[in-house]
Amino acid sequence: MMRDTETSKIVIDVENLSIGFRGRAGGMLPVLRNISLSVGTGESIGLVGESGSGKSTLALAMMGYLKTGLKVLEGKAHFDGIDMFAQDQRAFERIRGGRLGLIPQNSGQSLTPSLRVGAQIREALRLHSSLSEDRFDGRVIDLLGQVRLPDPEAIARRYPHELSGGQQQRVAIAMALAGEPEALLLDEPTTGLDVTTQAHILELLRDLARDTGMAMVYVSHDLGAIARVCDRVVVMYAGEVVLEGASRQVLRDPGHPYARGLLASIPKLSDKCLPRALDGRPPAPGQAGEGCAFVSRCAIATEQCRTSRPELAPQPDGIRTRCHLPEHVRSIPLTGERETGMRNLPAALSLTLKDIAISYTQPGLVDRLLGRETHTVATVDGISIALRHGETLGLVGESGSGKSTILKSISGLLPPIRGKTTLKDQENLPAKVEDRDSRHLRQVQLIFQNPDESLNPRQTISQILAQPLKLYFGLTGQALLDRSAELLEQVRLGSHYLDRLPSQLSGGEKQRVAVARAFAAQPELVLCDEITSALDVSVQAAVLELLDDLRRDNDTSYIFVSHDLAVVKALSDRVAVLYQGRLCELGSTQDVYGSVAHPYTEILLGAVLEPDPDFTPTLAASDVVELSPPESGCPFQRRCPKRIGSICEETAPPRRDFADGHIIWCHREDLSS
Known part of the structure; x- marks a missing residue:
């Protein structure tokens, strides 16, 4: 959907823009360096790069917005010819939210809880x-x-x-x-969406841009989403553009070492290995040096790269790249390296769920006082799963399928209305978190999807990490500081983050702190609720490696909830597929992904995106998500493309057992495994 550059109108124009903040030594430290780009009517541009690369800062600057402490050092940003840094508040109110829209990464920042x-x-x-x-x-x-x-x-x-x-x-x-809006700025807009909803939302955005001429600037770590929506891709590193060009050239065969590293960091359904994490970290603001900012992480760097900053120069294939050695870039591999697959696990169990039923509806005060029984409809029902020591179980399904609800129940935040949860050697796990002792609290750790819900905004990162280290291990003084710094290094943050507040961190950086705090307890079971959804692809790969290392070294068990089915495949030993709080399929990763049997699993896998502009997901145009399951029969009956008649509407699907523990709940008898 490339725009006609001769007839389209420039909607957003950024010219030589540099933005920075004043450091402790008094000098200005750049966050963005000499950015120039334009977006025309009907055009979609993707901004990609690791957390802290300046993507969101650039997108917000296009609206004339700067976070506290940031200043424009030079350059301009125009919307429809209007200088966005020369307007008063009244002018902004006429533009923002109407002609120029924003979809933030954290929906909680844009929704009023009392309305x-x-x-x-x-x-x-x-x-x-x-x-x-x-x-x-x-x-x-x-x-x-x-x-x-x-x-x-x-x-x-x-x-x-x-x-x-x-x-x-x-x-x-x-x-x-x-x-x-005439232009829409999207800051990780599909981060919290399941695969089918994301695919349909991206189709909606593509159609709007085509039909209305709406321009889009799409900030995302998800290169699959970028490939589906964007005409051009701008890769940012350390506050500057290092690669720019048409989506096909940039995503299929990147012409910069950093972009190739990003692509290798992405888990793919076709891969049988963990993605390759980029070594090292981006330089802090003002620490990029005189040469190439990427030099310390680049596999082909030379002395020239260390002493001379490369220009953003055009190449024969139409891209622009900031690299001294563009002819050698394609020697860098685009695949991962650590093999995954079903491992030989011990027979000992870490957690057992037996006939668990959970409901958000609680009896009223009068009913509780009178001791009256009330009929409660279970949001999640009939969940029976046994998790072994050192095993990772992936929970997949669309929003509302009950994945996070199950984690809340295991962690004691939402007690089940029926069923039993046992930990390790048939030890009953108290249903309510307030009834658990410190040993149970240490053994079971929950990492939330949104780090803003779990990080105290008034505490520094040092204080946040100190809580579990003091509570469970009694660390104080230098030992406490050393262990806190070590935890930050494990999640690819440095010790210089210890004195910062959560508000001074990007979304991905805050999530890494939440991961570090959970690991501080040295837990036996970690409940991961979309913990990589806010991470950039290179940090996501590093966190997946970290989870895998801890599992191998300590027999740590995980229940891993994610909408990203490729991430689940890369990390999990087994996968449970949920729809409307009911199990549809349970089996090894190889069986669930390799011999698709349940119609719902097939729909989920068909919607998975690839970082390839020529890839088209398989979507059912009439497929509509539901708010609640039907009163009887199969919970998936109304959406099932393979429904076989009244039996699906009237009778709960039977359990069908195949080899190696592969279980499918479906009426169809022609299933294969």
């Missing part, structure tokens, strides 16, 4: 659309339906806290689209 979803979207329509008020309600429902939210009327009546993280993100997207 219902429908009221928040109506407010966006009132401020930024030309619709008459009598049409607001209908438009709210249309927008919620466009972003594939189930039962839009019911969703509109809910508060944000009553929605999953993925559902909140879709509401934020609907709010941004309410103003029918």
Whole structure:
């Protein structure tokens, strides 16, 4: 969907922009260095790079917004010819949210917790659309339906806290689209979305850009999403552009060492190995040196790279690359190196779930006082899984399938209404976290999807890491500082982060701190709730390697929840597929991914994106997610492309056992494994 450069209008224009902050020594330290790029009507540009590379800073600067402490050192940013750094607040109010929309990475930053979803979207329509008020309600429902939210009327009546993280993100997207923007800035907009919803949302964004001429600047770590939506890709490193060109050239055969490292960091369904993590870390602001900023991490660097900064120069294939040795770049491999697969695990169990049922609906106060029994519909039901020492179990399924709910139950945050949870040698695990002793608390650690929900904004990183180290191991003084620094090094952060507050970190950096804090307890079971969703691909690869190392060294067990099926495949020994809180399939990673048997698993795998602009996911145009399962029969019956009749509507699917513990819940008798 390349724009016609001769007829399109420049919507966003950035010219020689440098942004920085004042360091402790008094000098200005650059965060962005001499950035120049433009975006035309109907064009989509992807900004990619590791956390801290300047992607979000650049996108926000296009709106005329700078985080506290940042200043424009030189250059300009224009929207439709308007100098965005020369406007007053009233002018910004006329532009932002309407003509120029933003979808933030963290939907919690854009949703008001005390207002219902429908009221928040109506407010966006009132401020930024030309619709008459009598049409607001209908438009709210249309927008919620466009972003594939189930039962839009019911969703509109809910508060944000009553929605999953993925559902909140879709509401934020609907709010941004309410103003029918001329340009849309998207900062990791699909991070919290499941694979099918992400694929459909990306199709929606592509269609909007094509049909309305809306320009898009798409910031993402997900190169599969970038490949699906963007015409051009801009790769950033240490605050500057190191590679720019058409998506096909940049993503299929990158012409810069850093871009090749990013591509090798991505887990793929076709791979049988963990992705390759980039060695080292990006330089801190002001520490890039006189030569190439990437020199310390580059496999082909020479003395010239250490002493001379390369220019962003055009190449014969049409790309622009900042490299002294473009002719040698393609010698760098694009694949991972550590083989994965089913390992020989000990027979001892780490955790057992038996007939677990969980509900968010609790009996009312009067019912509890009178001791009356109430009928509670289970959000999650019939979950029986045994996890061995050192095993990783992946939980996959769309938003609302019950993955995070199961983790909350195991961690004691949401006690089950039925069933039994045992830890290790048939030791009963108290259902409520307040009934657990310090040993149980140390053994079972939960890492949340959104680090803002678990990191105290008033504490430094040093104080955050000190809590488990003091509580469980009694560390103090220099030993405490040394162990804290070691934990940060394990998750690819340096000791200079210890004095920072969470607000001074990027989204990916905050998630790494949350991972480090969980590992500080030296747990036996780690519950990972979308812990890599906010990480850039190179750090994600490093965290996957870290998880794998800890598992091998300490027999640590994991339950790993993720929407990224390639990440789950790379790390997991077994996979459980969930739909509407019910198990559809359970088996080894090789069986679930290699001999697809359940129709729902087939739909999930068909929607997985690849970092290739020529790849097209398999999507069912009429497939619509549901808010709740049917009252009887198979929970997937209304969406199943292989439904066989009334038996699917009336009778719960039977359990079918195949070789090597592969289990499928389905009425079809022609399944293969």
